[in-house]
Structures are given as C-alpha cells and as structure tokens.
Amino acid sequence: MARMNLLQAVNNALTIAMEQDERVMVFGEDVGHFGGVFRATSHLQEKFGKPRCFNTPLTEQGIIGFANGLAAQGAVPVAEIQFGDYIFPAFDQIVNETAKFRYRSGGQFSCGTLTIRTPYGGGIAGGHYHSQSPEAFFAHCPGLKIVIPRDPYQAKGLLLASIRDDNPVLFMEPKRLYRASVADVPEDDFELPLGKADLVQEGRDITLVGWGAQVEILQKAAQMSLQDGISCEVIDLRSILPWDRLMVAESVMKTGRLLINHEAPLTGGFASEIAAAIQEQCFLYLEAPIARVCGLDTPYPLAHEKEYMPDEYKTYEAIKRTMTY
Known part of the structure; x- marks a missing residue:
C-alpha cells in the first residue's frame, strides 16, 4: 500500500498499463514533458519516450479522430481532453464514430480499446468554461461506457479496468478531488468492475x-x-x-x-x-x-x-x- 492522491493514482495506473502493454499510448494537450495541466501524466514521457506519450495540437476533434484511428488499428490509446468543458468539439467523433464504429461495421472494426480521460466538475473557481459536468450528454449514446471514480483507490482500479475493457470508455475524473482526496492504494496491479456500483x-x-x-x-x-x-x-x-x-x-x-x-x-x-x-x-x-x-x-x-x-x-x-x- 502507498498513500496517493487522486492524481498520483491515475498516474500510477497509466504507468502500470504502459509497462504491461506496449500498445498503450497516452496523448493530449500538454501531456508530454509538461505532464498535463494537472500533472496527471508527469514523467510518463521520460519513462516511455515520445512515441508513447506525446503532445497533440489544440484540437479536441483531432485528438479523438486520431485516437479512433489508432484504436481501430489495434493500438490502445488513452486520449486526454484537458477539461470536460472542452470535449464538445469532439462530440461528433465520440458519438458518431467512437461509439458506433463496431456497430456500423458489423463487428469488423472497433474503437473498443480507446479510453478518453477528462477532468470534470466545479469547486476550483474555474468559471463556466472549466467547471461543467457533461456526463449526461454521453449517457444518451449506446456504445460507450462512462466511468467516474470518487477517490484514489477507485481511480486506479477503475482506470486500469477501463483501459483493458473491450469497449470505448469515457473516464471522468473529479478535478476538485485531484489533490484533496488521499487514500491507501495498492501499489500492485488491480481492477475494479465496470458497471457495478x-x-x-x-x-x-x-x-x-x-x-x-x-x-x-x-x-x-x-x-x-x-x-x-x-x-x-x-x-x-x-x-x-x-x-x-x-x-x-x-x-x-x-x-x-x-x-x-x-x-x-x-x-x-x-x-x-x-x-x-x-x-x-x-x-x-x-x-x-x-x-x-x-x-x-x-x-x-x-x-x-x-x-x-x-x-x-x-x-x-x-x-x-x-x-x-
């Protein structure tokens, strides 16, 4: 066991996933050397190199379109949308491509290995463009899973399960708990079941x-x-x-x-x-x-x-x- 905050638990889960499966790659805005705006991806580029942890242009639709292509070709992308509020430019890609690719191809192709991470919610004095909770928009869309952890222990176990699940997962992290929530978290690999309260x-x-x-x-x-x-x-x-x-x-x-x-x-x-x-x-x-x-x-x-x-x-x-x- 180790004491971790929620950010550290997310980082630890990503590290384990990338160590165990070389197909796992992490990308998004500023996630590389900078470690993301909240530092959730700190040191991943140092450990795994730029081909597996890299910055993207500031285009959410492009991030998810790129991730869809990678997932359809066998990679295991973990795409970060910097704030949940910024996910709306990618709405078409997520709802019409990510979620429907398996269905419309009759099972020949799938974006099932894609995990989309994004911080959501208020409580940080972020104003109306950095505080929204958009989960209900995506809950209306068959073909996705939506997972939301409440603490570091849940975050690690649920994120590892999400990355390994055979369905695209929108993983929403409560940003006001990033550093406020601290708990004992197993340092070893473990998963928590998706769809189970x-x-x-x-x-x-x-x-x-x-x-x-x-x-x-x-x-x-x-x-x-x-x-x-x-x-x-x-x-x-x-x-x-x-x-x-x-x-x-x-x-x-x-x-x-x-x-x-x-x-x-x-x-x-x-x-x-x-x-x-x-x-x-x-x-x-x-x-x-x-x-x-x-x-x-x-x-x-x-x-x-x-x-x-x-x-x-x-x-x-x-x-x-x-x-x-």
Whole structure:
C-alpha cells in the first residue's frame, strides 16, 4: 500500500498499463514533458519516450479522430481532453464514430480499446468554461461506457479496468478531488468492475445515490442526518453507463426512499434517468417522491459557485423533506 492522491493514482495506473502493454499510448494537450495541466501524466514521457506519450495540437476533434484511428488499428490509446468543458468539439467523433464504429461495421472494426480521460466538475473557481459536468450528454449514446471514480483507490482500479475493457470508455475524473482526496492504494496491479456500483454505507431509512466528488457530499449529509435519527444508505454508482440498476432498486425496496445528487444541472441530468427507472421498478415500495439535489439550470457561475453547488446542506434539507413527506 502507498498513500496517493487522486492524481498520483491515475498516474500510477497509466504507468502500470504502459509497462504491461506496449500498445498503450497516452496523448493530449500538454501531456508530454509538461505532464498535463494537472500533472496527471508527469514523467510518463521520460519513462516511455515520445512515441508513447506525446503532445497533440489544440484540437479536441483531432485528438479523438486520431485516437479512433489508432484504436481501430489495434493500438490502445488513452486520449486526454484537458477539461470536460472542452470535449464538445469532439462530440461528433465520440458519438458518431467512437461509439458506433463496431456497430456500423458489423463487428469488423472497433474503437473498443480507446479510453478518453477528462477532468470534470466545479469547486476550483474555474468559471463556466472549466467547471461543467457533461456526463449526461454521453449517457444518451449506446456504445460507450462512462466511468467516474470518487477517490484514489477507485481511480486506479477503475482506470486500469477501463483501459483493458473491450469497449470505448469515457473516464471522468473529479478535478476538485485531484489533490484533496488521499487514500491507501495498492501499489500492485488491480481492477475494479465496470458497471457495478459500490455500497459505501448501509442504512435503513433512505437511499442516497451519487458518483464522483458528490459521494463525499452524500456521506457528509448522511452524517448530519444521524442527529435526526435518520439512517442513510449511500451508493456510489461508479459507472453511469451502464449503471447498476439492480443495486439501487434493491436498496430502494429496503428503504422506501431515494435521493439522487449530481453536480450537473437538474434538467436532463442523469438523475432523471435513475428516477424514471426506479419509479418504474419500485413504485409500490416508495414512501415518498424521489428527490433530486442537483446543480442549477444556469451556466456555471464563477461568482456564485457556492450557491450553485449541490452541497451537503442542500442534501440534508432534501433528506428531511423526503423523510417527512
């Protein structure tokens, strides 16, 4: 075991993947000698050389188009989009090429070895072009997997599994936890299953569901709720495409209540999909309407970031409302 922050865990996972498979290559804006804007790829170019860790031009559509071609020809590319907000110029490549290549070729070609890493979310005073959470845009697209870790241990195990998975994976890293989250992480190679949620803590009264940095928010709100005698079950989805509907449904059938928290805006957020699916499956078990605690339906506000964030206080108030419905 070693103490690592989330950035170090990502770097460690990339190092292991590149050591074990010479087909793995890392590229993106400033990822080479500079190590990326957050230093997630520090020293990889020194260890593996420029052919396997290199800078690209500042063109996200070009990065993913290039990555698609490499993946289709047998390489294992790990492409970095410097901020989740910058992924939109590559949207066409990801949605119409990366995700559909296997389907449209009848299985003759695939971009399944491609992993796209990108930091997402707010909490760093980055303003509206460096704070967005775009996961729901891509959750609408069959052919992709979307994975979001909550801490260094999860980041390493999930990233290694993503790189080795036979499907293209969008791996979204909560940037406000890059250096804030520190944990004991095995130094050896290990993987965590994609598409399988993690039961963070058991409870009896209400199920709280989130992913990424918001899992810590749910844990804080659950702790606050204990003063009211409310026992919260906390689930980290880890993957939102596919998402672990079975674990969430079984939990809701036990507790009778569900609250979903995500940082992205409320309207059209992935909480809507979870709420619809659980309402359909667990309707007769629900004791209250499903609650959503999400970001606001506005561009991400720099001056009012604290007001925008779905923090533990908003979550705690929503828990109390749900319990007294």
